[in-house]
Amino acid sequence: MMLSQAKAGQKAIIQEITGNDKLKKFLFSLGCSEGQEIALISILAGNYIINVKDSRYAIDRKMAEIIRIN
Amino acid sequence: MKIALAGNPNSGKTTLFNAITGKTEYVGNWPGVTVEKKEAFLKNSYQTFNTSVRIVDLPGAYSIAPYTGEEAITRDFVTGENPDVIINIIDANSLERSLFFTTQLLELGIPVVIALNKQDILKRHGDAIDSNKLASLLNCSVVETVANKEKGIKRLIEVAIETASSKSIQAPPDLDFNVERNEDNARQKFTSVIVKECHVSNRDTNEISLSDRLDRIVAHKWLGLPIFFLVMWAVYAFSIEGVGGFLSEYMNEYIFGEIVPDAANAFFEGIGVSPLLQSLIVDGAIGGVGAVVGFLPLIMVLFFCLGLLEDSGYMSRVAVVMDRFFKKIGLSGKSIIPMIVGSGCAIPGVMATRTIEDINERRMTTILTPFVPCGAKIPIIALFSAVFFPNASWVGPSMYLLAIIMITLGGLLLKKIFVWENTSIFLIELPEYKIPSLKHATTQMFKHAKGFIIKATTIILVMNTLVWFMQAYGWNLRPVAMQDASILASFGGLISPLLIPLGFVGWQLAAAILTGFVAKENVVATFAVLLAVASEDALHLPGGVLAGIFNPVTGYAFLAFNLFTPPCFAAIGAMNSELGSKKWLFRAIGFQLGVGYVVAMVISQIGSIIVYGETAIGFGSSIFVLISIILLVTRLIHKSDNKVKQILAEASEGGI
Numbered sequence: 009m010m011l012s013q014a015k016a017g018q019k020a021i022i023q024e025i026t027g028n029d030k031l032k033k034f035l036f037s038l039g040c041s042e043g044q045e046i047a048l049i050s051i052l053a054g055n056y057i058i059n060v061k062d063s064r065y066a067i068d069r070k071m072a073e074i075i076r077i078n
Numbered sequence: 079m080k081i082a083l084a085g086n087p088n089s090g091k092t093t094l095f096n097a098i099t100g101k102t103e104y105v106g107n108w109p110g111v112t113v114e115k116k117e118a119f120l121k122n123s124y125q126t127f128n129t130s131v132r133i134v135d136l137p138g139a140y141s142i143a144p145y146t147g148e149e150a151i152t153r154d155f156v157t158g159e160n161p162d163v164i165i166n167i168i169d170a171n172s173l174e175r176s177l178f179f180t181t182q183l184l185e186l187g188i189p190v191v192i193a194l195n196k197q198d199i200l201k202r203h204g205d206a207i208d209s210n211k212l213a214s215l216l217n218c219s220v221v222e223t224v225a226n227k228e229k230g231i232k233r234l235i236e237v238a239i240e241t242a243s244s245k246s247i248q249a250p251p252d253l254d255f256n257v258e259r260n261e262d263n264a265r266q267k268f269t270s271v272i273v274k275e276c277h278v279s280n281r282d283t284n285e286i287s288l289s290d291r292l293d294r295i296v297a298h299k300w301l302g303l304p305i306f307f308l309v310m311w312a313v314y315a316f317s318i319e320g321v322g323g324f325l326s327e328y329m330n331e332y333i334f335g336e337i338v339p340d341a342a343n344a345f346f347e348g349i350g351v352s353p354l355l356q357s358l359i360v361d362g363a364i365g366g367v368g369a370v371v372g373f374l375p376l377i378m379v380l381f382f383c384l385g386l387l388e389d390s391g392y393m394s395r396v397a398v399v400m401d402r403f404f405k406k407i408g409l410s411g412k413s414i415i416p417m418i419v420g421s422g423c424a425i426p427g428v429m430a431t432r433t434i435e436d437i438n439e440r441r442m443t444t445i446l447t448p449f450v451p452c453g454a455k456i457p458i459i460a461l462f463s464a465v466f467f468p469n470a471s472w473v474g475p476s477m478y479l480l481a482i483i484m485i486t487l488g489g490l491l492l493k494k495i496f497v498w499e500n501t502s503i504f505l506i507e508l509p510e511y512k513i514p515s516l517k518h519a520t521t522q523m524f525k526h527a528k529g530f531i532i533k534a535t536t537i538i539l540v541m542n543t544l545v546w547f548m549q550a551y552g553w554n555l556r557p558v559a560m561q562d563a564s565i566l567a568s569f570g571g572l573i574s575p576l577l578i579p580l581g582f583v584g585w586q587l588a589a590a591i592l593t594g595f596v597a598k599e600n601v602v603a604t605f606a607v608l609l610a611v612a613s614e615d616a617l618h619l620p621g622g623v624l625a626g627i628f629n630p631v632t633g634y635a636f637l638a639f640n641l642f643t644p645p646c647f648a649a650i651g652a653m654n655s656e657l658g659s660k661k662w663l664f665r666a667i668g669f670q671l672g673v674g675y676v677v678a679m680v681i682s683q684i685g686s687i688i689v690y691g692e693t694a695i696g697f698g699s700s701i702f703v704l705i706s707i708i709l710l711v712t713r714l715i716h717k718s719d720n721k722v723k724q725i726l727a728e729a730s731e732g733g734i
Contacts, residue, residue: 017286019284031503033141033262034140034141036141036262036266037140037141037175037178037179038140038175039174039175039178039266041262041266045284047284049284049286049290050286050290050293050294052293052294052297052298052299052302052398053297053298053299053302053398053399053401053402054299054401054402055297055398055401055402055411055504057290057293057398057508059283059284060175061172061174061175062171062172062173062174062175062283063171063172063175063507064289064290064507064508064509064510065505065506065507065508066297066394066397066398066401066411066504066505066506066508067503067504067505068401068405068410068411068503068504068505070503070504071503071504071505
């Protein structure tokens with residue numbers, strides 16, 4: 009499923025990033041890529057607060073929709 | 079010798095830069111504060127060798143491959159300018175992510191020294207990083223630092239200069255390309271192995287922390303916006319109407335209202351200079367500049383508060399809260415950062431739009447950012463608030479509320495006129511909250527105070543002397559008996575008919591608006607000079623001389639006019655370079671003029687009907703102007719609608 013469908017508190021492994029190459033590369037530089045662990049901390053004001061490699065990010069729904077998790 | 083500072087956003091590069099150069103560049107606890115490279119020489123106290131050392135602070139980047147404009151600067155600099163050594167600043171709390179960029183830097187052949195920063199936070203978390211092991215695995219020196227407390231900095235600089243002097247070539251990281259054919263994957267494997275060997279952590283960062291709990295309140299779906307308003311309200315009420323306002327009132331009333339001019343007058347009368355020269359110095363220079371400098375305490379209190387707020391980490395959360403609303407007008411949460419920076423000064427605010435990837439979003443943010451009241455507009459707000467609304471604490475904050483409303487409406491309108499598809503996606507790092515540093519807030523406060531005084535004693539002083547001359551002399555270059563016959567009156571008179579629909583009558587207003595384009599503080603200074611003739615009293619007294627040309631409603635409208643019409647020339651210059659095209663610059667200025675004009679007109683006319691039960695001067699002409707503007711705007715919208723339809727039609731034909 010996509011990260012956008014996950015519930016707050018869920019931990020998962022990223023299966024695939026489905027966006028364009030540029031975006032994929034950018035997410036990769038943050039450590040957000042295939043095989044990496046990701047946790048959805050909370051959903052706030054339409055944004056997804058995620059934890060990847062010990063850092064917190066807020067991403068919007070559009071971005072959460074391109075991250076496929078198991 | 080040249081040392082470059084590079085690292086991820088919000089890793090502390092500029093904090094380190096300020097510490098070792100003694101500069102006070104803008105630092106904020108959110109990613110993307112620095113958008114261009116900054117250069118300075120190493121401070122003497124860190125100078126251990128006998129060579130001059132130039133430090134270059136680069137915008138933060140997650141990777142050498144650029145994603146946004148400011149990252150490209152970093153790549154271009156690092157690869158193009160060949161620094162003697164790169165100090166790679168790493169937030170020790172995001173080691174694995176930071177090392178990705180490090181592996182890229184290590185491949186450039188330029189010696190790298192790692193500053194393992196934010197050690198204090200690392201220790202507080204109960205984590206540890208074996209920096210010796212890290213150094214041997216990466217083949218470069220590693221120094222532990224706490225940049226904001228200046229710990230480990232001396233050693234860092236020594237190591238960096240030693241490394242650079244040795245002229246060695248940096249060994250590339252030992253990436254394994256046999257297993258992973260993809261270069262990025264090889265980097266990732268490499269960094270995760272290193273982290274496993276060096277990083278000791280007993281905590282699970284996936285767990286809900288105190289920061290997360292706070293986020294759930296301040297970035298809450300419904301509470302987020304009211305909390306933001308409350309915070310801004312508190313800051314501005316406290317600085318404009320509260321302590322800052324109180325201190326400014328004292329300065330205006332006694333120091334620049336009585337003590338200084340009285341002393342100057344006594345002095346000049348004593349030595350017997352010509353009354354005209356005396357008037358130039360006392361009414362023109364001291365009166366005008368004094369009226370502005372009197373607001374210094376207010377500016378200082380404001381920037382102290384903003385400094386505390388910036389350092390706390392709250393600002394990234396504001397971006398999260400605003401994202402949802404900004405998406406509706408074709409922008410995103412990223413656009414809030416330039417606007418927050420713009421609350422200090424529109425110039426760095428406009429420059430901060432570089433962090434926005436999408437070109438349309440960047441343009442719109444550039445046009446809308448100057449709507450946020452900058453530090454230079456604060457004296458105007460404070461002056462009008464003191465004269466027309468004494469004892470009211472809502473005037474200052476209401477200007478910010480009005481700015482937010484106009485940014486939203488303005489964004490909607492821009493989207494209607496210049497239709498674009500919102501393609502941008504939003505991602506922002508959320509740094510952990512921290513107790514704001516008083517040192518940081520104090521530095522910011524003095525930095526802005528210094529800038530304010532410099533501006534007042536240079537550009538505002540010159541402008542005021544000119545204004546004094548133009549209001550005292552006629553075209554025949556002889557002193558005039560009545561101001562109305564002066565050069566300034568004839569200039570103002572050219573524009574003042576255009577202001578009648580706004581309920582503004584008099585060439586003095588037009589003159590103040592004109593000088594305001596040079597620097598916004600000039601509006602206050604010009605009134606001080608022009609009205610010095612009319613009254614001996616200080617300008618800012620409740621119901622003072624200004625009440626002769628405004629009533630509270632038109633006064634408020636005048637505030638709004640100054641807020642939304644194009645900013646000062648310097649900010650227009652910044653808009654020009656960020657927009658990159660004259661066509662867009664004209665559109666931007668036209669739009670800002672239109673918005674400022676209409677808002678002031680609506681406030682003035684409708685306000686007069688509501689408050690006084692009668693129309694203000696120029697009501698008839700205002701109806702005419704309003705109808706013309708509505709017609710123009712509908713025409714523009716219609717035109718762009720047709721264009722979109724045409725493109726869609728062409729696309730579908732092409733598709734068949």
